[in-house]
Amino acid sequence: MSAASRTLETFDNPSPERDYTIRMTIPEFTCLCPKTGQPDFATLRLEYVPDARCVELKSLKLYVWSYRDQGAFHEAVTNRILGDLVAATAPRFMRLSADFNVRGGIGTIVIAEHRQPGWQAPTAVELPG
Numbered sequence: 125m126s127a128a129s130r131t132l133e134t135f136d137n138p139s140p141e142r143d144y145t146i147r148m149t150i151p152e153f154t155c156l157c158p159k160t161g162q163p164d165f166a167t168l169r170l171e172y173v174p175d176a177r178c179v180e181l182k183s184l185k186l187y188v189w190s191y192r193d194q195g196a197f198h199e200a201v202t203n204r205i206l207g208d209l210v211a212a213t214a215p216r217f218m219r220l221s222a223d224f225n226v227r228g229g230i231g232t233i234v235i236a237e238h239r240q241p242g243w244q245a246p247t248a249v250e251l252p253g
Contacts, residue, residue: 126182128190132212133183137174143216143246146178147171153188153222158195165225166198170209172218175240179213198224202234216243 150168157164168188187208191201202222210218217239224232 126186128192129183129186130190130208131183132187132208133180134177134212135180137176137178140174140176143173145171145173148181148184150184150188153191155191155201156193156195157227158197161195162227164198164227167223168205169221169223170218172209172213173216173243173245175214175216177213177215179209198222198232198234203236206236206238210238214240216240217245 148168148170150170153166153168154163155166156162188205191205194201196204202220205222206218206220209215209220215238217237219235219237222232222234224234
């Protein structure tokens with residue numbers, strides 16, 4: 125079994141000339157509540173338009189595991205993960221949505237985004253239904 129790691133590996137974007145979206149769902153994110161020490165569970169949804177680099181999936185899995193024993197507020201951990209991913213891949217655009225399970229009757233969703241300066245999203249194409 126591989127050990128948790130804060131190292132994010134990347135690889136060359138196979139189609140850097142094109143804007144395209146990569147979407148990932150990470151349903152088993154856990155960290156600890158910094159107030160109570162109890163586990164917090166979340167589903168992370170990552171979507172990004174790569175530039176020169178893409179994140180390698182096994183390293184992302186091990187990176188996510190590294191938070192299991194770490195205390196962190198939802199807002200802080202979501203922004204930290206986004207910052208680490210942006211630092212590793214320098215994407216044109218990246219959005220991380222962290223959908224935390226209900227605790228104490230309150231569900232929390234934190235959404236953080238990064239946009240490369242000057243990058244504009246292409247116009248969405250509406251096809252007839």
